[in-house]
Amino acid sequence: MLELRALSRHFGGVKAVDGLDLRVSEGQIFGLIGPNGSGKSTTVNVITGLLRPTSGSILFRGEDLGALPTHLRLRAGIARTFQNIRLFGQLSVWQNLWVAQNSAEDQARHGFFARWLGGQGGVRAEIAQLLEFSGLAHKQDELAANLAFGEQRRLELARALAARPKLLLLDEPAAGMNSEEIGQLRERILKLRDTGITILLVEHVMELVMGVTDRIAVLNFGQKIAEGVPAEIQAHAAVRKAYLGGDAA
Amino acid sequence: MLDFLQAVSDGVLFGATYALIGIGFTLVFGVMHKINMAYAGASIGGAYAGLLVLKVMSAAPPALVFLGAFAAGGLLGWMVYLTCFHFIPLSSPLATLMSTVGMLLLIDEVIVHVTQGMPQNYPAMFDDVMLRAGEFTLRGDLLLVFGVAIVCMAGLMLLLYRTRLGLATRAVSQQPVAARLCGIRLEQVNATTFVITGLLGGIAGALIGASVGTLSPLLTLPLTVKGLIVTVIGGLGSIPGAIVAGLLVGGFENVLQLYRGVTERDLYVMLLLFVFLVFRPGGIFAAKSGRD
Amino acid sequence: MDFYFGLVQIIGVHTLLGLSAYIVLLTGQVSLAQAGFFAVGAYAAGMLTVLAGWHLVPALGASAVCGAGVACAVGFPALRVKGLMLVIATLAFGEGVRLFFFNFDYQIARGDLKVGPLGGEGFRQIRFFPENGWTTGEVMLFIWAFVLAAMALLWWFDRSRYGSVLRAVGEDELAAQSVGINLTAVKVSAMTVGGAIAGVGGGLYAHYTTHIEHASFNILLATFAIAYPIVGGLRNVFGTVLAVIFVQGFLIEGLRFLGDWRNLLFGALIVLAMNLRPSGFLGARRRA
Numbered sequence: 116m117l118e119l120r121a122l123s124r125h126f127g128g129v130k131a132v133d134g135l136d137l138r139v140s141e142g143q144i145f146g147l148i149g150p151n152g153s154g155k156s157t158t159v160n161v162i163t164g165l166l167r168p169t170s171g172s173i174l175f176r177g178e179d180l181g182a183l184p185t186h187l188r189l190r191a192g193i194a195r196t197f198q199n200i201r202l203f204g205q206l207s208v209w210q211n212l213w214v215a216q217n218s219a220e221d222q223a224r225h226g227f228f229a230r231w232l233g234g235q236g237g238v239r240a241e242i243a244q245l246l247e248f249s250g251l252a253h254k255q256d257e258l259a260a261n262l263a264f265g266e267q268r269r270l271e272l273a274r275a276l277a278a279r280p281k282l283l284l285l286d287e288p289a290a291g292m293n294s295e296e297i298g299q300l301r302e303r304i305l306k307l308r309d310t311g312i313t314i315l316l317v318e319h320v321m322e323l324v325m326g327v328t329d330r331i332a333v334l335n336f337g338q339k340i341a342e343g344v345p346a347e348i349q350a351h352a353a354v355r356k357a358y359l360g361g362d363a364a
Numbered sequence: 365m366l367d368f369l370q371a372v373s374d375g376v377l378f379g380a381t382y383a384l385i386g387i388g389f390t391l392v393f394g395v396m397h398k399i400n401m402a403y404a405g406a407s408i409g410g411a412y413a414g415l416l417v418l419k420v421m422s423a424a425p426p427a428l429v430f431l432g433a434f435a436a437g438g439l440l441g442w443m444v445y446l447t448c449f450h451f452i453p454l455s456s457p458l459a460t461l462m463s464t465v466g467m468l469l470l471i472d473e474v475i476v477h478v479t480q481g482m483p484q485n486y487p488a489m490f491d492d493v494m495l496r497a498g499e500f501t502l503r504g505d506l507l508l509v510f511g512v513a514i515v516c517m518a519g520l521m522l523l524l525y526r527t528r529l530g531l532a533t534r535a536v537s538q539q540p541v542a543a544r545l546c547g548i549r550l551e552q553v554n555a556t557t558f559v560i561t562g563l564l565g566g567i568a569g570a571l572i573g574a575s576v577g578t579l580s581p582l583l584t585l586p587l588t589v590k591g592l593i594v595t596v597i598g599g600l601g602s603i604p605g606a607i608v609a610g611l612l613v614g615g616f617e618n619v620l621q622l623y624r625g626v627t628e629r630d631l632y633v634m635l636l637l638f639v640f641l642v643f644r645p646g647g648i649f650a651a652k653s654g655r656d
Numbered sequence: 657m658d659f660y661f662g663l664v665q666i667i668g669v670h671t672l673l674g675l676s677a678y679i680v681l682l683t684g685q686v687s688l689a690q691a692g693f694f695a696v697g698a699y700a701a702g703m704l705t706v707l708a709g710w711h712l713v714p715a716l717g718a719s720a721v722c723g724a725g726v727a728c729a730v731g732f733p734a735l736r737v738k739g740l741m742l743v744i745a746t747l748a749f750g751e752g753v754r755l756f757f758f759n760f761d762y763q764i765a766r767g768d769l770k771v772g773p774l775g776g777e778g779f780r781q782i783r784f785f786p787e788n789g790w791t792t793g794e795v796m797l798f799i800w801a802f803v804l805a806a807m808a809l810l811w812w813f814d815r816s817r818y819g820s821v822l823r824a825v826g827e828d829e830l831a832a833q834s835v836g837i838n839l840t841a842v843k844v845s846a847m848t849v850g851g852a853i854a855g856v857g858g859g860l861y862a863h864y865t866t867h868i869e870h871a872s873f874n875i876l877l878a879t880f881a882i883a884y885p886i887v888g889g890l891r892n893v894f895g896t897v898l899a900v901i902f903v904q905g906f907l908i909e910g911l912r913f914l915g916d917w918r919n920l921l922f923g924a925l926i927v928l929a930m931n932l933r934p935s936g937f938l939g940a941r942r943r944a
Contacts, residue, residue, distance in 0.1 A: 163834060189836030201831035203824045210820040217836025231818045278836055399740050451931050458686065458886045459934035461743070463927050465879050470923030477920060585875050589751055592744045600741060627759060627776070634752040641745055645736055 116141040116313045117162070117282055122171035123337075124154075124161050131157040133337035134171070139282075144304065144314045146324045146345075149334035150357055155317045156198060158334070159284050162315075163195050164188045175282065190219050192281035196271045196288055204260030208251055209235070211259050211274050212242050218279035242277070248303075249273040265296060272303070282313045289320040301327050325349065333357065366499055371622040372615045377506040378575060379614015380513035384568035385587060386594035386606030387520065388561040394601035395537045395557045398460050402444045402467035403565055404587040409471045410437030410566030411573045415484060426487035430512075430570045437566015438559045440471070445558035450551065468584070475581045483580040486573030509571045516567055517607060523560070524603075533557060537601070586630070593637045599647025608648055661792040665864050667904050668799040672857030673877075674884030674896040675806050676850040679813070681885045683846045684826035689730055689746035690854045691878035692753035693723040697855030698862035698873070699757060699773060702782045705863070706771055707764055712784050716802070716859045723855020724848045731847035735840060750878045758870040778869025782862050799860050806853050810893045822846055854881075887929055889936025898937050 119137040123130065132154040139145040147155050160166040162173055164185040173180045175193060183191070203211050216238060222230070229237055246252040249269040254262065259270060268288065275283060285304075289297050297320065304327050308314060318324045324331065324345070331348045333341040335357040341348060348354055385404060392400045414433030417424050448463040493504025524530035535543040536553045544550055572587070573579040594613050598605025616636060621629040640647065673694055680687045697719035704715040730749060737745050763772035773779040785795050813819045825832045825842045833839055862868045880903070888899030907922055 165830065165834070185833040186836045186838050189834065195834055197831070197834075201828055201834075203827050203831065205827055206820055206823060211824075213817055214820045214824045214832075214837065215835035231821075232812070232816045234815060274835060393740065397740075399743065447927050447931070452934050456934035457740075459930040461686070462883055462886045463930040465883070466923045466926030466930065468923070469876075470920065470927065473920045473923060589747065589875065593748060596741060596744050628755075631752065631755040631759065634748050634755065637745075637748050638752075641737060641741075642733060645741070 116143075116176060117315065118174040119158075119162075120172045120174065122158070122161065122173065123169045124157055124166055125169045130337045132161065132168075135334070135337070135339055137332055137339070139313060139315055141313050142308065142311065143330060144308055144316060144328045146328035146331040147315060147317045147334065148319070148321075148324055148331060148348075151319075152336075153334040153357075154337040155334055156286060157337075159195060159286050159315075159317055162284060163193060186217070189217055189278050189280075190222070192218070192279075193284065194275040194278045194280035194282070195284035196275050196286055198286040198290065200267050200271045202259040202267055202270055202274070204258065207256050207258055208246070208262070208270055209242060209255040211270060212245055212277045213238065215274045215277035216241070220279050245273045245277055248276070248306075264291065268292075276307070280312060282315065283307065285314060285316045285318070287318055287320075288316075289318060289323045292320070294322070297323050367622060368619065370500060371618045373500075373502065374506060375615035375618025376611045377503075377510040377614070378618070379611040380510045381568045381571045381575075381610075382590055382594050382614050383607045383610025384513055384516060384564050384571075385591035386598055386610045387517065387603055388565050388568070389591050389595040390598065390601055390603060390606045391557060391561050393595070394603075395533055396449070396454070396554055398449070398454075398457060399464070399592075400444060400448070400558070400561075401461065401464040401588065402448070402471060403464075403561065404591050405468040405471040405584045406440040406444055406562055407437060407565035407569035408572075408579065408581070408584050408587065409440050409475060409569070410434070410562065411486070411569030411579055412475055412479070412484065413437075413440075414566070414570050415486070415579075418487075426489045426574070429487050430567065430574075433566040433570035433573075434563055435566070437569065438563040441558040441560070441562015441565065442555060444562070445555050449554060449558070468588070472581050472584050475584075479581075481581075483578045486570070486577060486579050488574040488577065505575055509575050512567065512571060516564055517603075520560070520564065520603070529553075529556060590633070593633060596637060597640045597647055599649045602647065602649040605647050605649035658792045661796045663905065665792075665796050665799050667900055668796070668803045669857050669861045669864070670880065670884070670904055671803050671897050671900045672806055672853055672860070673881045674888070674900050675810055675893060676852075676854035676857065677881045678850075678885035678888075678890070678893065678896045679810060679822070679846050679853070680850040681882070682819075682822040682826050682890060683843050684829070685734065685843060685847070686740075686743045686882060687734075687746045687847070687850070688743055688875070688878040688882055689727075689749045690850060690881040691873050691875075692746075692750040693727050693851040693854035694858035694861070694877070694881070695753050695757060695868075695870075695873035696726050697723045697858030698868050699760075699779065699858075700855070701859030702779050702862040702868060703762065703772065705784045706779075706782055707762075712859075712863060716856050719855040719859035720852040721855070723858065724852035727851020727854075728844060728848045730851075731844035732840075734847065735843060747875065747878065750873070751875065754870045754873050757873070776870065778867060778871075779862070780867045782866045782868070784863050786866070795864055799864065802856055802860060806856070807893050807897070814892060883926070885936075887926070887936055889938035891938040895936055895938035902937075 117139040119135050122132055122135040124132040135158065147158065149155055157166065161168050164183060175191060180188060225237060243252065246255055249272065251266060251269060251273065254266065259267065262270060272288065289300055292300065301323060304314060316324065316328060328345060331343065331345055332339050333348060333354050340353045340357060341351045385407060388403050389399065392398060411433045413436030414429045417429050417432040444464065444467050448460055448467055452459050452463060488505045489508050495502040495504065524533060532548045532553050535548060536550060540550060590613065594609045595606055597613065598609030613633060617629055617633050620632045624632065673690060676693065677687060677690045700722040701715040701719040704710040704718055705712055734742055734745065758776055760773050761775050763770045763774055771781050821837055821842055825837060825839060829839055884899040885896045888895030907925060
């Protein structure tokens with residue numbers, strides 16, 4: 116589904132991502148972890164096209180993404196959530212989902228006129244479904260800025276789903292959550308995988324990562340230092356060193 | 365060829381005033397990320413206020429008038445800060461923009477009212493001094509304009525790089541939140557920035573009055589446009605940029621006036637701006653984080 | 657009575673100007689170019705009715721097309737210029753248009769007279785309304801037909817997905833891109849629609865004043881144009897209309913009794929309004 120080949124992104128002298136090789140198979144939940152500053156968010160930004168790679172390539176479903184602009188990558192099936200939520204605060208919950216329906220499928224389904232100048236009626240059912248899944252149906256007309264933090268996180272996820280992604284990049288979705296919320300998030304992620312979406316989970320919160328991923332890659336200083344199933348990673352010496360420093364037995 | 369050189373030199377000397385106006389715009393932008401649309405108005409207003417010195421002391425030397433304009437400019441700068449930036453939350457950039465436009469109109473109208481719409485003569489210094497080199501002339505009053513402007517710019521640089529206030533200002537322009545956490549009072553820095561740019565503006569207005577010979581409220585809008593063009597060409601937030609661009613625009617404008625006349629001249633200055641916007645939108649010295 | 661009709665005419669034309677700035681402002685672009693599109697529409701319509709003998713309605717259609725065309729051409733380079741730089745660039749564009757018309761001559765002979773734009777003198781004798789026997793009241797209604805049509809159009813946009821997309825772009829371009837919105841298409845289309853509306857406004861303006869000149873389309877007009885949606889707030893089109901009525905009706909006309917002091921108060925009241933209500937009369941919906 117997604118393949119990164121020797122991907123690098125430098126900012127002047129800083130090598131945020133350095134020669135990263137990664138392969139995410141279809142239907143996988145792949146975890147990307149690493150200490151702060153290891154290049155996780157930069158990787159997400161390069162995959163979605165907000166940053167151009169300094170070198171290397173990104174293949175999505177076998178095709179090199181090249182210099183495809185961000186909005187077209189979304190149309191091709193790559194959606195993401197933001198670490199510090201970037202909702203459209205001045206729009207309602209319903210409208211946040213509405214403006215995000217930009218997948219190729221949605222474009223084909225509704226004609227130009229209906230999609231752009233039509234009212235809310237045409238897509239009522241689809242958006243209602245997304246709202247149900249996220250538990251936000253009762254708040255559909257509320258301004259996104261007025262939602263509670265947890266609700267905002269759920270809306271952020273729902274909005275990414277509105278684009279009918281094949282690949283979903285989650286950027287630290289569990290930040291600031293308590294155990295109960297993490298459990299709910301875990302359930303939602305698993306349900307998403309059941310619908311056929313491939314997920315790349317960038318995360319710090321081990322409780323979530325270990326409990327939901329099929330495979331994990333570990334970054335440090337922009338380079339991959341380990342890759343394997345969760346159990347392997349937990350026991351890996353280099354990983355412990357990166358997180359804890361020195362030799363931790 | 366001589367005409368051309370003459371036009372360039374006269375233009376560049378006069379362009380020092382544009383540089384001062386450009387610095388005013390660019391400094392406020394660098395520190396607060398806002399445009400003070402009232403700036404040129406406050407400059408001309410300061411210049412007018414300098415004339416009050418003559419009311420009090422009818423035989424006052426021009427230098428005193430300039431000093432009056434200097435001080436009045438600073439006062440007007442502080443007033444603009446108070447009415448447009450102190451109370452309006454900085455997260456409403458449109459409101460502050462509109463407010464400065466309101467102040468621009470207000471200052472213009474006050475000038476018209478007080479002078480009853482009559483242009484006022486402005487004292488000049490050294491206007492009878494001419495340095496000649498063959499057929500090439502350097503006007504004494506323009507040299508003074510240039511000289512005073514340079515002194516002001518040097519003073520500003522000293523302030524920014526050799527004083528604590530300057531350090532605080534630069535800190536705020538780079539990282540306002542961190543600056544506050546270090547105990548720098550944002551409101552104080554912002555207000556002071558306005559006073560400082562106001563002082564510069566007052567002098568610039570006086571210098572313009574001195575070299576043109578008269579002051580008129582009709583100067584305000586074209587000066588605003590020119591000042592903004594200089595700021596953009598120089599790079600928003602870059603003081604060296606504003607200086608270079610001011611001299612450039614001054615020279616360019618005068619040369620074009622020589623060859624194409626006054627009515628078409630401004631059109632070409634506009635074209636100069638568009639050329640920069642297309643090929644170098646960041647300006648001559650594109651500033652990274654909003655300041656030099 | 658004619659006096660009040662005249663006032664309502666002015667309010668109508670300025671509303672079109674304000675609405676043209678409103679739709680562009682929704683996408684986060686603060687444009688001082690609308691007066692330029694207004695000027696283009698004014699001269700275009702004037703020249704078509706006076707020099708080519710067109711009826712006013714198709715001439716206004718041409719104004720809309722000209723305004724839209726110029727706006728579209730401005731819209732693309734405008735993408736490269738962010739935030740406050742755009743304010744300055746559009747200001748300069750507007751001034752450029754004004755200077756263009758300052759230098760623009762195109763006259764043809766009509767009997768003994770020469771008609772058409774003449775540089776600094778302007779364009780006189782745009783007499784479609786008087787020549788065809790329109791009363792002031794009829795002109796007012798004619799103008800407001802277009803104003804209501806523009807309001808209806810923008811209201812419809814606001815209710816549709818396009819309206820939400822415009823606002824999403826205005827709020828957060830990065831997020832908008834990331835959910836698949838084509839920023840270029842959205843921003844340029846908004847600018848183009850704004851240009852069309854301004855063009856029609858300009859065409860109507862030229863005909864009810866019968867005499868236009870470059871000085872009418874100066875920075876002040878450009879500032880009025882953007883002031884209306886800022887002072888009126890971006891919640892919906894009515895904010896802009898209210899702002900026009902406030903400025904033109906209350907401030908300019910209502911304070912007429914103050915004589916010369918009126919102009920003084922004008923600037924002061926804008927400053928006051930912005931300090932008291934930074935997000936405009938009908939600003940963004942309440943945040944909890």
